[in-house]
Amino acid sequence: MSPTAQPSSSGAQLLDRTVVLLDLVADGGVDGLSLKELAARSGLNTATCHRILNTLVGHKLLARDDKKRRYRLGARMAIYGVRAARGPGIISRCEVALTRLRRRTGDTTHLMARFNHDSVCLDRRDGECIVPTLTGSIGGFVPLGVGPGSIAMLAFLDEDEQDYIIRANLGRYASYRNLTKDKVRQLIADTRRRGYAVDMGELIPGIAGVGMPIMTPGEKPGAALSFTLLCAKVGPGVIERYGALLEEEINAIIGQ
Amino acid sequence: MSPTAQPSSSGAQLLDRTVVLLDLVADGGVDGLSLKELAARSGLNTATCHRILNTLVGHKLLARDDKKRRYRLGARMAIYGVRAARGPGIISRCEVALTRLRRRTGDTTHLMARFNHDSVCLDRRDGECIVPTLTGSIGGFVPLGVGPGSIAMLAFLDEDEQDYIIRANLGRYASYRNLTKDKVRQLIADTRRRGYAVDMGELIPGIAGVGMPIMTPGEKPGAALSFTLLCAKVGPGVIERYGALLEEEINAIIGQ
DNA sequence: GCAGTTTTTTCATAATATGAGATTTTATGT
DNA sequence: ACATAAAATCTCATATTATGAAAAAACTGC
Structure with missing residues (x-):
């Protein structure tokens, strides 16, 4: 990291x-x-x-x-790790949501957490067809700014912090299909407008993603839920439906 | 705990x-x-x-x-937990062993770790048929002395420490089918003689278990591998075969 | 076996953690 | 709503502890 x-x-x-x-x-x-x-x-x-x-x-x-x-x-x-995962922390609170999102869509779902300049996979459910993902398995990570869950969190930090993180991660972006800081800023703007992050095969060819931050009131985003699916599956209205599903689950998580 | x-x-x-x-x-x-x-x-x-x-x-x-x-x-x-699980620690080192033991037998396998007076489940692979287990899922725990993996670790601590732990856990044993300290001592003796711990439905009716500690030279046992299976499956020589399988995998783990 | 590098130990000093008690906040009973 | 109790939080003089420069030891590669 x-x-x-x-x-x-x-x-x-x-x-x-x-x-x-x-x-x-x-x-x-x-x-x-x-x-x-x-x-x-x-x-x-x-x-x-x-x-x-x-x-x-x-x-x-x-x-x-x-x-x-x-x-x-x-x-x-x-x-401590397995106890933290079992206790009333973020992983437990998202467990049902992850499973339900997977069941309703058949796609791979992720719980990502912000950790310094990175986004770490805390939990996931594999979809019906195996898709390559940026983070691989649980414990895997990407720089903040890379991938939908990661962008989702970055987008809702305050601007100073975004700048700081983007600058810190600059050298690492290039390894993700020549991602640039301008592209990251563009994605942040899109995400803030839309409320959720969308990636249409820009990081891994043919693989799309939708991510939304879990925003506890009065706190900076610390985690995000996301989907990973085949671009081929993305017909009209699909992204919007996935965004709505994420919003629904995240609202449920925040309200206890 | x-x-x-x-x-x-x-x-x-x-x-x-x-x-x-x-x-x-x-x-x-x-x-x-x-x-x-x-x-x-x-x-x-x-x-x-x-x-x-x-x-x-x-x-x-x-x-x-x-x-x-x-x-x-x-x-x-x-x-930290997910990183620890992914890094070169005990969980990673036992990952292959757990999977292979499950594949070779079709039975549920556990990686248990010693933690204060308890034995915590760090990882598991579910067997072909669902069996009830003492620890439930990853992160679950039992007092040291309860269950084959747990006994396996306790048995190879030095006697002072065994006494101390047994005394500390005394009040908790009763909830496991009236386990007594004498029974625990008996199981420890059996385990030391045999090299691995065996439970034949004494804790959960109809459910058997075999457990062996992972003994790093010069260290007290900190972890154990174990099987959980139906008593009905236990024919002649089965326990011995399971003990041999555990020994084989644990030797492989210790030698890198 | 030697020169360079990394790890470990030492120890006087400066800096930090400590905990009793005071104060504030929260919970509970009337 | 008010009074009372209980828990949480804050303060500060003091003693304890962490600190880091330097020396020693252990390792490394040649």
Whole structure:
């Protein structure tokens, strides 16, 4: 994912730094990250990093490959993860919606969440025919601005934040069929007007998508629901119907 | 789950306390926990709790229902969870094994992890016929000592720790068909002798189970693989075959 | 075996977390 | 609606803890 810069609340410096490190490790990919890399990316002193990381390893929030001395997320984190998914959080609240949207359309549905400069797949239901998706499976991610769910969230952030994120992600857009920042801005404008994001095969040829943010009142969008389907399936009125379905489910989710 | 008592490494008091609170919230169930409850259970000063919890909420590691003022795991935790599941951790390493064990037998397979006094389901593959299981779905848990995967882990801890855990879980065993501590000790002895745990319908009538711990050299058992199947399916040699299958997969997992 | 690199430990100092108590907010009973 | 209790939140002087520069140790590649 992207380099992390966690806005820090007052006090609690150690915890702020810990979260920065956790974020970096979470983004670290399959090989994990070394102390040196973590120190460099976080901007923290090596000794400070080392101390925090070791404590986290002790608590199994992180794990360390003793051979390669690289840090990755640990067993306790996996446990918190499954508990978070089961508890009354966003995943549970969207579970029924995802399933119902899939059933009503036969198409693949996604629950995406905003995480730093990225959009992470938290849950999905596979459609009747297998379609290639940007994020692959649960846990997969794309830069904010790439894909309908991702654009849907980006579009309803305030402009300063959009600018910041787009700038941060600039270098990564090119790998998505030469997406440009102007195109992203265009999509944001379209999405704000329409209320939901639409992609008609522009990212993956032949694959369309519709995405809408879950907007809790008074909060910035943190999650989105989306459809992925074959462009061939998109006849007149289909996109509008999918938009309406998303709106219906999201309203239900927000009202408890 | 169970009341949490995290052994604390030297220094890093704030982080230790944070983990205690995270554990408590992870165990908090669907309704979450209030500040007062968390302060009581953790033994921490109310103000200290409040400060730590608020910081965690700020980082979205926890979330707070503003109406009911109760804490639960937050969105960032869900994200770490899906990343942990995708990365090179225990879940990924067991993914193939789970699937293959299911394919070779047609039965439900589980990956369980030890968490404080409990055994949590991290992953599973459903068998050909639906069988009731103790843990239900991913994220479900049972006290250590209940069920084959759970016993498998407990059996290979050192005796002091077994005693401690059994004592802590005493009150909870009764809800599992009047399981007793003597029965648990018996099962531990059987498991150590055999190398894997076997349950023949003693916890859920008609449902059998076979479980074996994943023992990384030099570490206490942190996870286990297990089968759940119909007792009716258990003919001569079946249990032994299942034990051998588990051993084979676990050896493969340990050797990278 | 050596030179460079990365990790780990040390320790005096500065900075932070602490928790008792005061204050505010929320819940409950009349 | 008001009074009372209970819980949550805030404040601040103090002691404890985190900090990071530097030294030591462990690893790496040649």
